Every structure is written in structure tokens, then in C-alpha cells.
Amino acid sequence: MAKWRFEPGHTAAEFRVRHMMVTWVRGHFKNVHGRLEFDPAQPEKAAVAVEINTAELWSGEPERDEHLRSPDFLDVAHHPKITFRSTRVEPTARNEYKVSGDLSLRGVTHPVTLEVRFLGQGRSPFNDTRVGFAARTVINRHDFGVSWNAPMQDGGMVVGDDVLITLDAEAILES
Numbered sequence: 001m002a003k004w005r006f007e008p009g010h011t012a013a014e015f016r017v018r019h020m021m022v023t024w025v026r027g028h029f030k031n032v033h034g035r036l037e038f039d040p041a042q043p044e045k046a047a048v049a050v051e052i053n054t055a056e057l058w059s060g061e062p063e064r065d066e067h068l069r070s071p072d073f074l075d076v077a078h079h080p081k082i083t084f085r086s087t088r089v090e091p092t093a094r095n096e097y098k099v100s101g102d103l104s105l106r107g108v109t110h111p112v113t114l115e116v117r118f119l120g121q122g123r124s125p126f127n128d129t130r131v132g133f134a135a136r137t138v139i140n141r142h143d144f145g146v147s148w149n150a151p152m153q154d155g156g157m158v159v160g161d162d163v164l165i166t167l168d169a170e171a172i173l174e175s
Contacts, residue, residue, distance in 0.1 A: 083104045
């Protein structure tokens with residue numbers, strides 16, 4: 001099985017959550033690290049491990065970023081990493097898979113399933129071989145102890161419960 005490493009400069013994770021029940025707030029993590037075992041001819045044998053540095057969160061608003069890094073949300077001082085480790089890969093269509101695994105966030109681990117699309121493989125101008133993937137899942141933030149909120153005057157809450165997570169990954173062949 002071919003072994004790949006994520007190319008951090010071209011790999012990113014994003015989350016999106018409802019804000020004040022009227023719009024979405026997005027946050028980004030660049031410099032995502034990971035390893036992958038993958039052969040397009042045998043995708044069911046694939047395995048992936050991802051690590052995200054929580055302190056590198058960026059939402060475009062410095063005050064919001066500090067709040068998101070605080071104990072109210074990610075608590076980066078005590079939980080500096082978000083990790084995902086696959087446990088199963090199930091092909092669902094051509095170049096599409098359900099990748100089940102364990103997501104650890106704030107010291108809490110729960111199983112999640114990512115919907116993954118294999119975007120392709122090719123030789124780069126840098127004399128290496130690369131593959132690309134796009135993945136997404138939805139989690140309930142309360143499952144991971146991320147429960148800060150405040151009520152809206154007209155009903156509802158400031159922060160939604162469901163968090164949409166996307167990951168765009170480019171990996172370089174190691175062996």
C-alpha cells in the first residue's frame with residue numbers, strides 16, 4: 001500500500017456553524033498534517049491520520065479567534081490538537097468513500113464518518129507524485145464539550161449546535 005504525507009501548504013480544514021440563527025461563521029486551519037495509506041485500486045484498505053494545531057485557528061476576526069481559542073470553545077491551552085484516525089473505508093461510488101474513524105477534540109473522542117471524494121493523482125512539476133481529496137462531515141459540538149452559548153432576544157441561541165467540517169488535502173507519495 002502506497003504511503004503518503006499531507007502537504008501542509010495545500011491542505012486545510014474549515015468549520016462552519018450558524019451564528020445568531022441568521023448566518024454562518026467560518027473558521028480555518030492551515031498547516032494541517034497527516035499521513036495516508038492509499039491505493040486507488042484498493043480504497044477499502046486505505047488508512048488516514050490527521051492532526052490539526054488548534055492555536056492556528058483563523059476566522060478573520062481577532063477577537064472572535066481569541067474567544068474560539070478560549071475554554072469556552074477549543075480550550076487550546078489544554079487541548080492543542082484535533083486528531084482524526086480512520087478505522088474503516090467503504091467505497092460508495094466511483095472515487096467516493098465513507099471513511100469512519102475517531103475524532104478527538106477537547107480531549108473527547110467520538111466516532112464520525114467523513115464523506116470523501118478522491119480528486120485525482122498526478123506527477124507535479126517538482127518531480128513527485130501527489131493525490132488530492134475533499135472530505136466533509138457534520139458533528140454536534142456539544143458531544144465534544146463545546147457548549148458555550150447565549151440566548152437571542154427573539155428566541156434561539158447565538159451559536160448553532162451542528163458544525164459542518166470540510167477538509168481539502170493534498171498528499172505527496174513517500175513510498
